[in-house]
Amino acid sequence: xxTYSALAHPNIAFIKYWGNRDQALRxxxxxxxxxxxxxxxxxxxVTLPESAPADHLVINDDxxxxxxxxxxxxxxxxxxxxxxxxxxxxxxxxxxxxxxAGVASSAAAFAALALAASRAFGLALSEKDLSxxxxxxxxSACRSIPAGFCEWLSGAGDEDSYAQSFAAPDHWELxxxxxxxxxxxxxxxxxxxxxxxxxxxxxxxxxxxxPRRLQLCREAVLARDFEKLADVIEQDSNMxxxxxxxxxxxxxxxxxASLLLMSEVTALRRRGLAAAYTLDAGPNVHVICTAGxxxxxxxxxxxxxxxxxxxxxxxxxxxxxLGAN
Amino acid sequence: xxTYSALAHPNIAFIKYWGNRDQALRxxxxxxxxxxxxxxxxxxxVTLPESAPADHLVINDDxxxxxxxxxxxxxxxxxxxxxxxxxxxxxxxxxxxxxxAGVASSAAAFAALALAASRAFGLALSEKDLSxxxxxxxxSACRSIPAGFCEWLSGAGDEDSYAQSFAAPDHWELxxxxxxxxxxxxxxxxxxxxxxxxxxxxxxxxxxxxPRRLQLCREAVLARDFEKLADVIEQDSNMxxxxxxxxxxxxxxxxxASLLLMSEVTALRRRGLAAAYTLDAGPNVHVICTAGxxxxxxxxxxxxxxxxxxxxxxxxxxxxxLGAN
Numbered sequence: 001x002x003t004y005s006a007l008a009h010p011n012i013a014f015i016k017y018w019g020n021r022d023q024a025l026r027x028x029x030x031x032x033x034x035x036x037x038x039x040x041x042x043x044x045x046v047t048l049p050e051s052a053p054a055d056h057l058v059i060n061d062d063x064x065x066x067x068x069x070x071x072x073x074x075x076x077x078x079x080x081x082x083x084x085x086x087x088x089x090x091x092x093x094x095x096x097x098x099x100x101a102g103v104a105s106s107a108a109a110f111a112a113l114a115l116a117a118s119r120a121f122g123l124a125l126s127e128k129d130l131s132x133x134x135x136x137x138x139x140s141a142c143r144s145i146p147a148g149f150c151e152w153l154s155g156a157g158d159e160d161s162y163a164q165s166f167a168a169p170d171h172w173e174l175x176x177x178x179x180x181x182x183x184x185x186x187x188x189x190x191x192x193x194x195x196x197x198x199x200x201x202x203x204x205x206x207x208x209x210x211p212r213r214l215q216l217c218r219e220a221v222l223a224r225d226f227e228k229l230a231d232v233i234e235q236d237s238n239m240x241x242x243x244x245x246x247x248x249x250x251x252x253x254x255x256x257a258s259l260l261l262m263s264e265v266t267a268l269r270r271r272g273l274a275a276a277y278t279l280d281a282g283p284n285v286h287v288i289c290t291a292g293x294x295x296x297x298x299x300x301x302x303x304x305x306x307x308x309x310x311x312x313x314x315x316x317x318x319x320x321x322l323g324a325n
Numbered sequence: 326x327x328t329y330s331a332l333a334h335p336n337i338a339f340i341k342y343w344g345n346r347d348q349a350l351r352x353x354x355x356x357x358x359x360x361x362x363x364x365x366x367x368x369x370x371v372t373l374p375e376s377a378p379a380d381h382l383v384i385n386d387d388x389x390x391x392x393x394x395x396x397x398x399x400x401x402x403x404x405x406x407x408x409x410x411x412x413x414x415x416x417x418x419x420x421x422x423x424x425x426a427g428v429a430s431s432a433a434a435f436a437a438l439a440l441a442a443s444r445a446f447g448l449a450l451s452e453k454d455l456s457x458x459x460x461x462x463x464x465s466a467c468r469s470i471p472a473g474f475c476e477w478l479s480g481a482g483d484e485d486s487y488a489q490s491f492a493a494p495d496h497w498e499l500x501x502x503x504x505x506x507x508x509x510x511x512x513x514x515x516x517x518x519x520x521x522x523x524x525x526x527x528x529x530x531x532x533x534x535x536p537r538r539l540q541l542c543r544e545a546v547l548a549r550d551f552e553k554l555a556d557v558i559e560q561d562s563n564m565x566x567x568x569x570x571x572x573x574x575x576x577x578x579x580x581x582a583s584l585l586l587m588s589e590v591t592a593l594r595r596r597g598l599a600a601a602y603t604l605d606a607g608p609n610v611h612v613i614c615t616a617g618x619x620x621x622x623x624x625x626x627x628x629x630x631x632x633x634x635x636x637x638x639x640x641x642x643x644x645x646x647l648g649a650n
Contacts (some may be wrong), residue, residue: 242567256581
């Protein structure tokens with residue numbers, strides 16, 4: 001009875017994923033681009049104990065049940081089906097960042113689980129197939145399988161909807177300074193949020209325009225053109241929040257502190273500091289910086305009202321196996 | 326030498342005007358709906374002094390020159406052309422609300438000016454033609470000509486792009502509690518903003534969806550259905566700001582205080598108070614209320630951080646002549 005352990009990083013999307021064309025398969029309505037966050041990681045181990053009566057899940061030392069366990073079991077069912085094995089699994093997972101960080105942990109969690117579980121069940125999947133598998137657990141998890149700067153190709157179906165790296169971690173030394181804001185309002189989870197995307201009268205236009213933004217973002221990363229990157233990621237973030245804010249019911253993830261930070265970041269950039277904001281389905285503000293700007297940006301953000309603390313991360317590598325013993 | 330005086334109210338749009346298909350004629354890309362604000366008014370008098378060497382403009386006792394005078398002179402040129410008279414005019418205008426109120430004053434200003442100037446130049450225009458004329462000075466001014474709840478029909482061209490009332494002021498006792506927020510950031514004026522609307526990838530979708538929102542708003546006002554009105558005006562406001570925030574360059578009119586107020590207003594409504602927000606091209610939050618809720622809403626808004634003061638207005642009547650002497 002072997003235990004397989006794997007590590008994966010969360011990622012921050014530059015071009016956002018919002019809305020599925022197939023909710024069950026998590027096939028997105030548009031492609032997306034992200035950067036892995038190397039300082040943050042989830043480590044997950046999977047064992048298949050003999051004659052275990054059910055799947056067993058522990059996250060950060062807390063025994064899980066209910067929706068959390070059900071979601072992992074449903075994911076393990078896919079692995080069981082792929083491998084032809086029926087064993088139940090013991091899954092132990094730990095993040096090196098507090099859940100109060102408000103950084104979406106499901107991407108790293110399902111990327112690490114896809115790798116550890118596929119090995120425990122005897123599968124040796126290609127990076128592409130691992131990415132496809134991780135996608136089934138949480139859409140953005142597919143982007144936490146390859147290294148560095150990744151693009152999730154929306155694809156025609158399950159077979160070709162996966163992420164691939166288009167620039168290695170050392171291609172460009174970018175940093176993410178995540179400003180964690182106080183008193184985050186209770187928000188709608190992103191799985192439920194994705195289902196509302198199509199109710200916004202603006203979603204179709206956001207999706208139709210995605211190829212333009214993807215191309216600009218790809219070009220900006222490849223050319224290390226920060227101004228170009230800043231313009232497209234801020235516009236893309238605003239476009240996703242525009243869809244959220246105009247869906248039925250509307251989803252307002254921005255808090256007053258988020259808005260203050262957004263305006264501070266654009267002001268910093270006008271003063272010559274390389275900084276650009278992007279926000280996921282929550283009020284924290286991810287400030288993308290260059291190697292030359294991230295320390296000054298971090299200090300500035302820490303001094304702003306409403307900011308609890310600032311978490312800093314460079315670009316991260318791919319999901320990887322830590323051991324089998 | 327007679328002096329003609331007229332009065333007009335500003336209006337608050339329920340379904341917003343943002344973007345022109347003809348910038349010079351101020352022909353809008355979509356129809357809009359508004360409510361006149363009876364407590365606020367602009368009074369304007371126009372005289373044609375014999376052999377005056379140029380147009381002369383005084384606003385709130387301040388002699389005007391530069392862009393402000395040029396805009397009024399260009400408007401008077403249209404009146405001169407319509408009347409076949411070449412005289413220069415003396416225009417004296419006064420608002421009963423401070424400019425620090427951040428309430429767009431150009432709608433009331435050009436509605437009052439259209440009425441007073443057309444009379445001074447010997448024209449007796451129908452309400453429709455007055456509305457068309459006011460539109461040439463400031464698009465939304467066309468909605469300050471008729472009474473109560475008005476719809477600006479986008480029309481096929483200059484001839485049929487005007488506003489008409491679809492419900493009288495006493496049809497429904499609504500109130501606008503305008504929360505004036507502190508430290509309004511310097512913002513792009515709406516004339517310049519309109520020109521940027523088409524740079525947003527979301528503007529075409531906002532415009533294409535406008536007939537649906539116009540119909541919902543019309544139905545809600547006619548049926549005095551506050552919940553329905555609240556849903557559509559908040560969505561429409563968010564859609565206009567979505568376009569602003571995703572244009573190139575982006576226009577962020579919301580301040581942190583605006584966002585706090587928006588979330589407070591939706592929370593008040595969930596607690597049973599009739600209140601719905603809408604924001605124009607600035608950070609102040611217009612809170613539309615019923616007769617039964619506006620006093621409680623006003624008190625609540627006054628207690629919120631970031632609110633300087635709250636201006637209150639019931640529904641207003643049409644633009645009207647005050648005298649000729």
